[in-house]
Amino acid sequence: MSKEFEIVREFEVDATPEEVWEAVTAGTGGYLWPMEPPEPKAGGRGPFGSTVTAWDPPHRYTNRSEDTGMPAQPLNQLDHTIEPRDGGRRAWVRYVHSGIFTDDWDNQYDGANRHTDFYLHTLREYLTHFAPRPVAFSTLNGPEASTAPDAFAAVGRALGLTDGDAVGARVSVRGPRPFEAVLDYRDEYFIGLRTDEALIRFFGRNHWSAPIGLSVHDFAQDADAEATGAAWQAWLTSAFSTGSRS
Structure with missing residues (x-):
């Protein structure tokens, strides 16, 4: 049975909005994995065949996949909102992962929810200690x-x-x-x-x-x-x- 899901996280990080933007759009694998950088415009091609639905550097980036190729997850959307703090020396980030799971919904949601915390922690570690070094x-x-x-x-x-x-x-x-x-x-x-x-x-x-x-x-x-x-x-x-x- 298909059911929608939404995972929301908000955090501050000791990096500028521009540095956060680069980390989540460059596709380097610095904190997640290497992927195709998004085409820099709304309506452009995003990673893994997704579509860029919001592109406002360095404030808002969203990609959406309505045909993921995965029967258990036919819809997937990742949304990043980035705002400056402390005069632009730090950034506040709101991350929303949403979509549809079909099979074994509770297990899939639990896995995605827990992975989100670890991935976003790794993003903060990357920004704090390593960005923008090549990886x-x-x-x-x-x-x-x-x-x-x-x-x-x-x-x-x-x-x-x-x-x-x-x-x-x-x-x-x-x-x-x-x-x-x-x-x-x-x-x-x-x-x-x-x-x-x-x-x-x-x-x-x-x-x-x-x-x-x-x-x-x-x-x-x-x-x-x-x-x-x-x-x-x-x-x-x-x-x-x-x-x-x-």
């Missing part, structure tokens, strides 16, 4: 075993995180190679790690019967997205190999 983006999924109900807890253990590691703490991480990072986000669904050169994000999509997801936004000058993705893929697969989840 090398990698994304990957865990094996079938990572769909298990306790899979995301296993990821935390594989990283070397303890129950006492709180958001804001500096942690020693057991990744493809050991490294130090700030634990910038953590709940039972998502983990965010920030180094001086990268944002590393873990998605507990096992909660929605999908494999664990992982993305790396690497801002180092010599970043190699392919090599980084391969290293983290091997790490994530190893985390769910026989005998490694205790």
